[in-house]
Amino acid sequence: MHKSKLAGFIIDCHTADLRSASLFWSEALGMPTHSATSAGNQYVQLLDPNSQLHIEVQQVDHPSRVHLDIETNDIAAEVKRLERLGAKVIKLLKTWCVMKAPTGQRFCVVNNSSPNFEQQATAWD
Secondary structure: OEEEEEEEEEEEEOOOOHHHHHHHHHHHHOOOEEEEEEOOEEEEEEEOOOOOOEEEEEEOOOOOEEEEEEEEOOHHHHHHHHHHOOOEEEEEOOOEEEEEOOOOOEEEEEEOOOOOHHHHOEEEO
16 A cells, blocks of 8 residues: 655746746745755745645756646555556656656656645555
8 A cells, every 4th residue: 555645836947047937936926935956956945825835946958837746655656556547657767757647747756755644645555
């Protein structure tokens, strides 16, 4: 048995100026920023005043888009579950997997990090 849940939304920005992109989204959504660098990629987290949403602005080298992350305590099991539903693996990375839904949207399966993961995640057989 494993668990998974929606982790949050990532605003992918094809830009050389992550600071300006993150400031736009910060102002547009009314959420202050918190900068972070992870695994060689740059992210700026937007802080939800109600601590309900996890939203990041990410500098990318592909066209701009918004994608969601599904967090899980077992990436391999969650990827298999989603493949049975019709999703396809696009790229398996060291600590996450990029997938494509049958309807064309890309999303990521990532390790769980939410403090409320155990209480809020759905358990799967």
